[in-house]
Amino acid sequence: MFASGALRMEEPGRIDHTAVLSARDFGRLSRFIYDTCGIKMPDVKKTMLEARLQKRLRALGIHSFTDYCDYLFSNEGLEKELVQMLDMVTTNKTDFFREPDHFNYLSHTVLPDWVRKHPGATLAIWSAGCSSGEEPYTLAMVLSEFALNNPGFDFRILATDISTRVLEKAKNAIYQESQVEPVPFELKKKYLLRSKDRSSGMVRIVPELREKVRFRRLNFMDEDFGMREHLDIIFCRNVIIYFDRPTQEKLLQRFHRNMKPGAFIFMGHSETLSGLDVPLVSVYPTVYRRQK
Structure with a gap:
């Protein structure tokens, strides 16, 4: 039941559309x-x-x-x-291969070094604030391409968001063709399925990639993120800009607690850790590393 008091209800579709937020x-x-x-x-x-x-x-x-x-x-x-x-x-804006230099740095610098230091291990990566799934599926494509040239390399991706609405879209992994325009042509051929109804203009991520990504709801304000393991890489881009500086600092300290020594965190290009008390060092524009 509703809270006590005179809660005024009307039939859906017949309410006062001019209601003003005082x-x-x-x-x-x-x-x-x-x-x-x-x-x-x-x-x-x-x-x-x-x-x-x-x-x-x-x-x-x-x-x-x-x-x-x-x-x-x-x-x-x-x-x-x-x-x-x-x-x-909540604001949910994202794209495939958004800020592409991050994926180049991941492929050519971070991953080769990680494989040399962790032979036979499985890379654990977190897409924090994943919205409708474009970022984790981009990561799945990039990591799958890296795996082709590095036998034995494996990975798993955790993708989280506070919005159940966008998480449902992400799990379905169905996108308009216009949304996948940033995906390179060769990757489209490998990792996207066209709808049987060609006039629909819809595509879907292939099952092999969908199986690599686990989605769940997570609120950054939770003290315990419920991580079963520490992470090698975190992508948290264009998320902390919505928080004030004290909240940003607390959030990054929580991230730090869930990172392995030497782990990386990728931030958005409009975000900075300058002035925040967190033990992370800059290694590339808006890419930071946990100190050992």
Whole structure:
């Protein structure tokens, strides 16, 4: 049941579409979002938040943002609505082979050195904030190509996101042809399947790559990421820009705890670790390494 009080409900599709997010309710929501997932919601984000959450008001048949907040903060809301709300407010922008110099550095510098030092081992890599799957599948392509010239090399990829909505897309591994344009032609032939309905303009990642990627939901604000093993490489690109500096520092310290000595972390080109108290050293533009 809903929280006690006069929660005004209407039939879905018949609510007041002009519901306005007041400064008070925006403050309640922005504080809650920051406390829950570390994302800052400055005042300039108010219009964006209002527009995105209108979808949830319509889906639930809730009349106002005040009532929505009351429901969200109730026991039932925290259980049933929290993930839905976070899906609406998180930004998920990614592409195949985004920031391609990172993949060149991975293939030509990081992997050859790793194979020499860890013969017969399995590389453990984490795509943190994987969105709809373009990054982990790009990694799977790059690592599979490296494996062709390095017999015995194997890898596994963990891909996580806070949004269940984009994780479902990632698991399905189905993309529009326009989305895979950055994939080199030779890799398209190997790793993408065209739909039987050629007019659909859809492709799917081949099963061999899909089997290499394990998806699960993860909130960066969790103290324990639930990792069963320490990692060799982390890709966390264009994610920490949504957090304030204290939250960035805490998050990177948690990453560090889950990295093997000498492990690498790849950040986005708009992100910097400068001024943060984390034991990581720069080895390449926006690529850092855990000190031994």
